[in-house]
Amino acid sequence: MDLTTYSKFAILGLVNNSLYVIILSLAMDLTSKNTPKSLILLLNILPALILKSLAPIIIHNRVSHVKRVVCLIIINSLAMWLIAFKKVYLGIILASLMSGLGELTFLQIASSKFGENGINGWSVGTGFAGICGSLFVLIITSFFRFSITTCLLGSSLIPLGFFLYWTLPQNEYHQMDNIDLTQNSMATEENFEDDHIDKLGLVKELLYPFMLPLMLVYFAEYLINQGITPVLLFPLKDHSIIFRKYRDQYVLYGTVYQLGVLISRSSGNYMRIKNVWFLSILQVINLFMLLIEALYFPIESVYFIIFCSFYEGLLGGSSYVNVFLNVNEIYRNSSSHKREFCMGVVTISDSFGILFAALTGLVLEPNLCKHQVANGRNYCKSS
Secondary structure, eight states, X not given: OOHHHHHHHHHHHHHHHHHHHHHHHTHHHXXXXXXXXXXXXXXXXXXXXXXXXXXXXXXXXXXXXXXXXXXXXXXXXXXXXXXXXXXXXXXXXXXXXXXXXXXHHHHHXXXXXXXXXXXXXXXXXXXXXXXXXXXXXXXXXXXXXXXXHHHHHHHTTGGGGGGGGGGSOTTTOOOOSSOOTTTOHHHHHHHHHHHTOOHHHXXXXXXXXXXXXXXXXXXXXXXXXXXXXXXXXXXXXXXXXXXXSHHHHHHHHHHHHHHXXXXXXXXXXXXXXXXXXXXXXXXXXXXXXXXXXXXXXXXXXXXXXXXXXXXXXXXXXXXXXXXXXXXXXXXXXXXXXXXXXXXXXXXXXXXXXXXXXXXXHHHHHHHHHHHHHHTTOOGGGOO
């Protein structure tokens, strides 16, 4: 294994997903008490979904990877400054667009030029982004008690890590910044081939075995994270080191969840799961179990929620890495353009799952909170 290439894709994945995680971890701080936290999730995913849906038409094979990476560096940093200085919604929308562009771009590069080595590295990096982003928020805001503004401004430096793109092995990867079809016969052949890919047929091939289960597992886990765990709050104990405010419980849930994601996304080199539907079904069971907890609290323990959050992360991360590795394996002998298209299409499915979770959470969380308050449990109304 080329550890250098692997590690570089891991760092790029870490950089790309960190801001997304930081924004979600601060959902309670970026909204008012009466605003559903799923609104932050919706703003954090819908722009990315729109971009990835339009990418095969407006971006693929038209905008060079170099230009995309430059946009990732500049606009991501700008987005965090906007959020820090109260232009919250605009900043989240810009960060979402860049998150989608980054995932699309680097998965395509990894699949078409570096194979499983690049995909595994990217998956591990995105897993690390979850735990690092959550820990960053937890340590800065819950332990050191720095302001949310300081946390956001500090995170604006993270996109500088995209400069690592220019250190990728050039003997393995090269994309021209300006494709002159009249001067380069290779570019002409590739463009012709790209135009004649049966894109609808490929989507049909990918839909049931990969796209639908990935969509379902992401729907379940993000509905848990943004629609249910914000109301799974327990009484604060005096002199607690970790839980000084109710929002600290929510931040810890997210951190433990991301730890599970990291572990499972790192498993691609050691364990392969062909039937990812199995993981989706387990995640749905986890969803209903936590929904019952939010309604009736049969298990009055914050540690039970912490365990379920960790388990949730294991299922979600495993589904992600196995879907992309399986797709790469199936289309291993296809052209680079065909593999890039397949990767781009599959990335849309997790975004759709998150979108549906956000829309559902807008209704679910307020009603769960209302139910709890009516039964004398008003922690969800506390800061």
